[in-house]
Amino acid sequence: xxxxxxxxxxxxxxxxxxxxxxxxxxxxxxxxxxxxxxxxxxxxxxxxxxxxxxxxxxxxxxxxxxxxxxxxxxxxxxxxxxxxxxxxxxxxxxxxxxxxxxxxxxxxxxxxxxxxxxxxxxxxxxxxxxxxxxxxxxxxxxxxxxxxxxxxxxxxxxxxxxxxxxxxxxxxxxxxxxxxxxxxxxxxxxxxxxxxxxxxxxxxxxxxxxxx
Amino acid sequence: xxxxxxxxxxxxxxxxxxxxxxxxxxxxxxxxxxxxxxxxxxxxxxxxxxxxxxxxxxxxxxxxxxxxxxxxxxxxxxxxxxxxxxxxxxxxxxxxxxxxxxxxxxxxxxxxxxxxxxxxxxxxxxxxxxxxxxxxxxxxxxxxxxxxxxxxxxxxxxxxxxxxxxxxxx
Numbered sequence: 001x002x003x004x005x006x007x008x009x010x011x012x013x014x015x016x017x018x019x020x021x022x023x024x025x026x027x028x029x030x031x032x033x034x035x036x037x038x039x040x041x042x043x044x045x046x047x048x049x050x051x052x053x054x055x056x057x058x059x060x061x062x063x064x065x066x067x068x069x070x071x072x073x074x075x076x077x078x079x080x081x082x083x084x085x086x087x088x089x090x091x092x093x094x095x096x097x098x099x100x101x102x103x104x105x106x107x108x109x110x111x112x113x114x115x116x117x118x119x120x121x122x123x124x125x126x127x128x129x130x131x132x133x134x135x136x137x138x139x140x141x142x143x144x145x146x147x148x149x150x151x152x153x154x155x156x157x158x159x160x161x162x163x164x165x166x167x168x169x170x171x172x173x174x175x176x177x178x179x180x181x182x183x184x185x186x187x188x189x190x191x192x193x194x195x196x197x198x199x200x201x202x203x204x205x206x207x208x209x210x211x212x
Numbered sequence: 213x214x215x216x217x218x219x220x221x222x223x224x225x226x227x228x229x230x231x232x233x234x235x236x237x238x239x240x241x242x243x244x245x246x247x248x249x250x251x252x253x254x255x256x257x258x259x260x261x262x263x264x265x266x267x268x269x270x271x272x273x274x275x276x277x278x279x280x281x282x283x284x285x286x287x288x289x290x291x292x293x294x295x296x297x298x299x300x301x302x303x304x305x306x307x308x309x310x311x312x313x314x315x316x317x318x319x320x321x322x323x324x325x326x327x328x329x330x331x332x333x334x335x336x337x338x339x340x341x342x343x344x345x346x347x348x349x350x351x352x353x354x355x356x357x358x359x360x361x362x363x364x365x366x367x368x369x370x371x372x373x374x375x376x377x378x379x380x381x382x
C-alpha cells in the first residue's frame with residue numbers, strides 16, 4: 001500500500017509520469033495559491049470518487065460502469081465547486097472554469113477505471129490520496145517556478161480570507177529582471193518540459209537500478 | 213430486456229442519489245454565494261442608495277446586458293449592466309437605479325474607457341439626466357451627437373435593464 005502511495009509521486013506521477021490532467025496543470029499553475037487550491041480540490045474529489053466507486057464495484061454492472069463513474073465524479077465536482085464558490089470566492093474567481101473542468105480531468109476517471117474498480121476501499125482511498133498529492137506536487141513545482149520568475153517572489157494567501165497573507169517573500173534585487181513570459185502559456189510549456197525531463201531521468205535511473 | 217431494465221434502474225438510482233446530494237449542498241451554499249455577490253457590490257450600491265437595504269434578485273435577460281439586479285427595500289431597484297461602446301477591449305459597466313415604479317432615477321458608471329471628450333460625454337451628469345433619467349427607452353429615443361456609438365450602446369443596455377425592472381414592478 002505504501003508503494004501505491006509512493007508511486008504517485010515520482011514513478012507514476014500523474015502529471016510528469018503518466019501525462020494526465022495536463023490541461024488544467026498548464027492553465028492554472030500561474031501562482032502558488034491556485035496550485036494549492038486546485039491540488040486540494042482534485043485530491044479530495046479523487047479520494048471521494050475512488051472510495052465510492054470501490055464501494056459499489058461489486059454491484060456496478062459492467063456495461064454501464066463508465067456512465068455510473070461519470071455521474072458520481074460529476075456530482076462530487078459540482079459539490080466541490082459550490083463549496084469553493086461559497087467559502088473561497090477569490091479562489092473560485094482565479095480558478096474559473098478549470099474548477100468545474102475537474103469533471104473531465106483524466107486522472108480521476110483514469111484512477112476509477114484502472115484502480116478503484118478492482119481494489120478494496122482502503123487501498124483505493126490511499127491510491128486517491130497518493131495520486132492527488134502527486135498532482136498537487138507537480139502543480140506546486142511548476143507554479144513555484146512560474147510565480148517566482150514572473151514576480152521575483154512567492155506569496156501564499158489565506159484562501160478563506162483573501163486580504164490575509166499567510167506567507168510571502170520576494171527578492172527586491174531581482175524585481176527588474178522578472179520574465180513575464182512565464183505567466184503566459186508558453187512559460188507553462190517550458191517549465192513543464194523541463195520538469196518532465198528531470199522526472200524521466202529520475203525514473204530511468206531507478207528502473208536501471210532495478211534491472212541490475 | 214430484463215437486463216436492460218436493470219441497467220436503466222441502476223443508473224437511475226445512482227443519478228437520483230447524486231442529484232439529492234448535489235441539491236442538498238446547493239441549498240447550503242447558495243445563500244452564502246448570494247451574500248458574497250452582494251458583498252462585492254455593496255460599496256457601489258451604497259453610493260447610489262446610502263441607507264438602502266439590498267437583496268440580490270434572480271432575473272432572466274436574453275440580451276446579455278444585465279449582469280445582476282438588486283432590490284432596495286422600500287426605495288426601488290438597481291440593475292448592473294455591461295455593454296461595449298466604442299472601445300471594444302474595455303466594456304462599459306454601470307449601475308442603473310430605478311425608483312419603486314420602475315422609472316430610471318440614476319445611472320452610475322463603474323468602469324469605462326471611452327474616447328475622452330467624445331464618448332465620455334455620455335457619462336457627464338447633465339447628459340445622464342437628459343439621456344436616461346425618467347426616460348422610457350423601450351422606444352428609440354435621442355442619442356448624444358458626437359457620441360452616438362457610446363450613447364446608443366449604453367441606451368440599449370439601459371433599455372434591457374428597464375425591461376427587467378418593468379417585469380419586476382409588474
